[in-house]
Amino acid sequence: MSGLRLEAQPVMGLPELEPGADLAGLIAGSGVAIGAGDVVVVAQKAVSKVEGRLRALAGVMPSAAAEELAVRLDKDPRAVQLILDESTEVLRAERGVLITRTRHGYVCANAGVDASNVPQGTVALLPEDPDDSARRLRASIAERAGVAPAVVVSDSFGRPWRLGQADVAIGCAGLEPIDDRRGEADAGGRELSATELAVADEAASAAALVRDKAGREAVVVVRGLKRYVTEADGPGAAALVRPHEEDLFS
């Protein structure tokens, strides 16, 4: 038995993405082989762009709360206002860092509001509903390519006790987000302890490793996860959000 194999390949040559661009068409027509058991990992910035989730800072009126935070954190108050608009709760605001829980339930810095790779004076927000974005993209790719690979919308998140960022899935369609092995036995027949692999997050991380330094490759095809690909879209990345009542670290 030769075992499992994983492969990640970026989709090269995609143009700069504008609002309304046909991302599915670009992916399906890119020439990269995409099979039904593959996972197409799309960086959230690309999804945000084509969905028009861009905001001009000039049009934002910062509230008093945003102004106060901006002074404390040395940030643009208009960007802070957008961060607050995208959030349900501020977890930490100190040492130049603003960590919130987004409307989707994700805990990350700046609610994913990001000024890089977008026109000067604008920022990109996270997709409104990344799971829905993943489902629609999956359906569109299926329409054009005749196969329905899984789709993951990924983003780079910091971690509370580790330096550096790792990619996770913020949207997911057609992929079991978690491989739940609890209750199964190990090689010696003993029950596996607390082993629930966040497959969608690890696929996002694998994909991140083949993007170039300037992050131009928004789309990566990951092969070798066919056993986790489902015909149904499934619960999405929402299934990776720890319920608030189980949260020990707010």
Next chain:
Amino acid sequence: MSGLRLEAQPVMGLPELEPGADLAGLIAGSGVAIGAGDVVVVAQKAVSKVEGRLRALAGVMPSAAAEELAVRLDKDPRAVQLILDESTEVLRAERGVLITRTRHGYVCANAGVDASNVPQGTVALLPEDPDDSARRLRASIAERAGVAPAVVVSDSFGRPWRLGQADVAIGCAGLEPIDDRRGEADAGGRELSATELAVADEAASAAALVRDKAGREAVVVVRGLKRYVTEADGPGAAALVRPHEEDLFS
């Protein structure tokens, strides 16, 4: 330009590992091609086993603190004592979960003390010094195989606000643990924001995706990260630990 490619392949057919086993020899002699630019990702349990980091519960005398925690968390007090011995600080002890900071500085559940895949009545501890384990393994593989791939010792960690576990590097030799892109420009010439990719963690995650359900494949070769492989062993996974004074979530 065809872009970067990532590939992960498990090393099949390794025997059940005993204390003192020649892991480097088993890897070098396994028949799997290992090049100088490859990353050999080894699950920490395998390293712990060959290093004899096993403890018989019968020989452990629980302290009063361990007994009290054990009652509260419905855990074996002897295992709790071992967890406390491996830790410098308890962060959370509630709802059946014991999260501590290990001696190495890692924040995880149960200080990595684990009863699965080891003989009944024993538990495995994390390696004493996983970076040192990675360095020694790297040197041993180089001796036998004539090439010095990078080596990552990996473990599965839970995340505070996400369900499921993802693999991270707890030991690392010959691999830049973080790809620090801060200060670089994006495609439009604007500075990339806070972009430090935890390469070693993402390599660990990619490797986890090719281990089978029973977790038998302790060793995975990851190819495609040559640009991060260094001749020097480098700072190791210790470079991924957020300094205590920057920690916002203890």
